[in-house]
Amino acid sequence: MTEKQTIAEKIRAIRKACGFTQQQVAAVLNVDRSTYTYYETGKTTPDIHTVKLLANLFNLSIDDLLADEGAENQMNDSASPEESMQEDALLPETANKLTRTERELLLYYRALPIQERVKMMSILHDLAKEAGEK
Numbered sequence: 523m524t525e526k527q528t529i530a531e532k533i534r535a536i537r538k539a540c541g542f543t544q545q546q547v548a549a550v551l552n553v554d555r556s557t558y559t560y561y562e563t564g565k566t567t568p569d570i571h572t573v574k575l576l577a578n579l580f581n582l583s584i585d586d587l588l589a590d591e592g593a594e595n596q597m598n599d600s601a602s603p604e605e606s607m608q609e610d611a612l613l614p615e616t617a618n619k620l621t622r623t624e625r626e627l628l629l630y631y632r633a634l635p636i637q638e639r640v641k642m643m644s645i646l647h648d649l650a651k652e653a654g655e656k
Contacts, residue, residue: 528564529561529567529573529587529588530561530562530564530567531564532587533561533562533568533576533580533587534562536580536582537562537580540580540625541620542579542625542626542629544558544559544562546625546626546629547576547579547629550575550579550629550630550632550633551572551575551576551579553572573587573588575633578632578633579629579632579633580632581632
């Protein structure tokens with residue numbers, strides 16, 4: 523029988539798999555690092571708003587984040603966070619070698635609502651175009 527995984531264990535494992543630090547995740551959640559650490563250690567449980575943000579940051583559904591790992595390991599039914607990032611964005615082979623700044627940019631991007639993501643992509647597109655013209 524597979525042992526059940528708590529949300530604390532899940533968010534720690536997923537954060538590490540994505541290459542994010544506790545400080546980076548805490549900054550995006552707008553909480554102290556110690557508060558986020560409490561989520562990972564199980565001392566406190568994130569509220570529903572924070573769970574939604576975490577699911578978005580880690581590119582998971584809320585169901586996947588809260589699902590009981592002991593059941594059927596539902597996260598294995600879909601791509602891992604790293605695989606999702608590569609598939610969704612069609613990133614080059616170097617995607618798994620992102621710098622700390624690149625990972626942080628991705629983390630903030632995922633925290634944005636879709637409308638803001640579109641704006642951000644437009645701004646980045648314009649900046650890249652400008653840089654190419656120089």
